[in-house]
Amino acid sequence: MRDSVDVDRLGAxxxxxxxxxxxxxxxxxxxxxxxxxxxxxxxxxxxxxxFGLGLLPQMIEHARARRVDPAAVPTYEAVAPALLRVDAAGGFACSAFAAMLDDLAGRAKRHGLASAEVVNAYPVTSLAALHAAAGRHGLSLVADMQGLVARPTPAGRIILAIGPVAHSLAGAPGPLPAARVPEGQPTGSAAPDFEGPVGPAFRLTHRVILLGKAAWPDGAAPAPHEEGAESGIAVPASLLEKILNA
Structure with a gap:
């Protein structure tokens, strides 16, 4: 459905x-x-x-420039009953999460909580899909990741840069400890530039913890995550054209 010559309204x-x-x-x-x-x-x-449709052209550009592998096959192993180590193999973080999330959720339900460390991955773009997946399992999410942060340039443009992104929960006992970073991996200001096709492949580390209701005191568990509306999303025609030409 088109609202005007400049905007289309799309369903999920x-x-x-x-x-x-x-x-x-x-x-x-x-x-x-x-x-x-x-x-x-x-x-x-x-x-x-x-971090949605607005990011898709850059993700395609990075795949074609081989900064991320669009055919990577993530692998993972259990290094403890409630701890998974996941190798994204240079692929998208969301693909690595999808490969192990059901297993991680099962472990969280059995043990009260479970954690996964994802290495060699693309920056985390949005936590919305992880929230939705955790919510379907009746679990809460805590995350410590290398994600994307919007930053202004001296010229007044807004660019996306890689930076630490931590997500905690109301009532959580203090900040998360820093994630272990494999030797030789850049972090912070040394992280590679995100925008543009030129640059090294993304090999970042992310950590996620799933918490069951038993991990919280009685009555203190957060409410289930509520997903946003899935229909009637306004998308600029110029963005649609950019995606179709990507």
Whole structure:
């Protein structure tokens, strides 16, 4: 549905089809395309345009420039009963999370909480899809990741840069400890530039913790995460054109 000559209003199914088809045209493996589609759709439903459809052309550009592997197959192993170590193999973080989340959720339900460390991954773009997945399992989410932060330039532009992104919960006992970073991996100001096709491959580290209700005192567990609306999302025609030409 078109509101004006400049804006189209798309339903969730339309957005999912657009993202999936765009990823497939760019050579993404089917599981990767599905994970990216979920991530972009949930970001859009949460009102995070900069990390939803607005980011898709850059993700395609990075894949074509081999800064991220669009066909990477994540692998993981349990290094403890409630701890997974995940190798994203140079692929998208959302694909690595999708590969192990059901297993991690099962461990969180058995043990009260479970943690996963993801290495060799693309920056985390949006936590909305992770929130939705954790909520479907009746779990809460805590995260300590290398994500994207909007920063102004001296010229007045807004660019995306890689920086630490921590997500905690109301009532959590203090900040999360810093994630362990593999030797030789850049962090903070030494992280690679995000924007543009030129630069090293992304090999970042992320950590996520899933908490069951038993991990909280009686009556203190957070309310389930509520997902945003999934229909009638306004998308500028100029952005649609950019995505279709990506």
């Amino acid at each position: 199914g339309d957005i999912a089809a657009l993202v999936r088809d765009t990823c497939q045209r760019a050579g993404f493996a089917a599981p990767v395309a599905r994970a990216v589609t979920r991530s972009v759709l949930r970001a859009e439903c949460a009102g995070q345009r900069r």
